[in-house]
Amino acid sequence: xxxxxxxGRGQDRFGPESESxxxxxxxxxxxxxxxxxxxxxxxxxxxxxxxxxxxxxxxxAIYGANIFEWVTxxxxxxxxxxxxxxxxxxxxxxxxxxxQSLNDSRYWTGPQAGGVPHKRALSxxxxxxxxxxxxxxxxxxxxxxxxxxxxxxxYDCSDHFKYVNGGGPYPNHQIFCDNVGDVLAMGxxxxxxxxxxxxxxxxxxxxxxxxxSCDTVTIxxxxxxxxxxxxxxxxxxxxxxxxEIHPATAWKPSTTAKWASASVESTSGPAESTYVLExxxxxVAVFWDALIFVPNAVRISAARTTSDSATRxxxx
Numbered sequence: 001x002x003x004x005x006x007x008g009r010g011q012d013r014f015g016p017e018s019e020s021x022x023x024x025x026x027x028x029x030x031x032x033x034x035x036x037x038x039x040x041x042x043x044x045x046x047x048x049x050x051x052x053x054x055x056x057x058x059x060x061a062i063y064g065a066n067i068f069e070w071v072t073x074x075x076x077x078x079x080x081x082x083x084x085x086x087x088x089x090x091x092x093x094x095x096x097x098x099x100q101s102l103n104d105s106r107y108w109t110g111p112q113a114g115g116v117p118h119k120r121a122l123s124x125x126x127x128x129x130x131x132x133x134x135x136x137x138x139x140x141x142x143x144x145x146x147x148x149x150x151x152x153x154x155y156d157c158s159d160h161f162k163y164v165n166g167g168g169p170y171p172n173h174q175i176f177c178d179n180v181g182d183v184l185a186m187g188x189x190x191x192x193x194x195x196x197x198x199x200x201x202x203x204x205x206x207x208x209x210x211x212x213s214c215d216t217v218t219i220x221x222x223x224x225x226x227x228x229x230x231x232x233x234x235x236x237x238x239x240x241x242x243x244e245i246h247p248a249t250a251w252k253p254s255t256t257a258k259w260a261s262a263s264v265e266s267t268s269g270p271a272e273s274t275y276v277l278e279x280x281x282x283x284v285a286v287f288w289d290a291l292i293f294v295p296n297a298v299r300i301s302a303a304r305t306t307s308d309s310a311t312r313x314x315x316x
Contacts, residue, residue: 082126082139084233089142089185089193092236092243098191100242106136107236107243114238118164119246120200124235140245142183143231144254147223148192150181158199170203179207179216183245186229194239195232198247206249212260213250222253229254 090097094104107114108131116124116138127135157177160169170176176199182192197207197216207214222228231254234245252259 082124082137084139084141085137087140087142089145089183089191092140092142092193093191098188102238103131105238105243106130106132106134107138107238112238112240114243115236118162119196119235119237119239119244120162120198121164121247122200122204122206124247138235139233140236141231141233142193142245144186144229145183145232146186146226146228147195147219147230148182148184148225150179150220150223153178153180153196156180156199161200161203165200165204174203176200176202179219181219181223183230183232184226186226188226194242194244194246195234195248196244196246201247201249207247213252214248215251219251233259 092105092107093099094101094106096104102108102112102114105114107128109115109128110131114130116128118124124138126139127137130136154177157175158170159173159175161167178199179197179202181195183195184190184192197214201214202208202216205211207216209215209217222230231252232245232248233250234248237244237246239246250259
């Protein structure tokens with residue numbers, strides 16, 4: 001009798017038919033809903049997705065209005081000068097005057113938003129469509145108001161243009177801060193509107209020391225408790241919990257009949273002085289918009305800077 005060849009243990013034990021049956025069993029196991037599937041990677045993906053959704057919701061809750069404003073500003077840029085519209089402070093605040101209310105103002109545009117889309121834009125839109133569907137001018141002129149307080153906002157400084165203005169460093173990498181104050185109607189003690197001479201506008205040479213229409217230094221001499229009447233021009237903006245004229249673009253004593261020209265000539269020579277922050281050992285290199293550290297040694301110093309701004313009209 002011819003000896004059979006040795007076969008592997010698997011073949012001896014199961015044979016081809018057995019192997020077929022076993023494969024079927026394994027395949028059935030894979031399709032069996034009762035068979036537990038690996039859950040580690042799936043659970044991780046679900047947790048990551050849940051965390052991402054929560055973060056998106058948190059960001060939208062906190063910055064939703066700002067994101068809407070930024071998108072609007074980018075999608076609807078305005079390059080031409082606007083004509084100022086005469087308004088009173090109570091017309092800016094609305095029926096809630098002298099209280100601050102977003103929903104009562106004709107400049108209310110949406111959730112937590114009102115006035116121009118971006119307060120630092122160098123070319124804000126001349127009009128907005130408010131929450132009632134009405135087209136409202138944003139560039140206003142208020143007359144017969146007094147400046148109750150005025151200061152340099154050391155907590156709100158920067159060394160670069162905002163994205164809405166193209167980004168990039170300020171001229172000579174200098175640092176500019178907002179100059180801020182509150183104005184009230186003559187003969188009143190409340191119902192103020194906040195004003196801000198914006199850092200980007202100063203860096204561009206549109207406001208600052210020696211700028212005839214928008215001198216951010218001389219105006220400090222016009223602070224009063226209601227004895228000096230002033231006129232202002234600028235764009236209406238809602239900032240968190242109050243109304244502002246931001247950016248403020250021009251001012252003058254009410255006794256002065258004409259507005260000074262706001263045009264600024266580009267020049268390669270010495271330009272107008274403007275305020276920047278300096279330390280005794282050199283200029284501060286970096287400021288953050290949201291978190292700023294200002295040491296006690298910081299001092300305000302007038303420094304010369306060259307402006308690369310183009311001619312801009314004030315609407316006169």
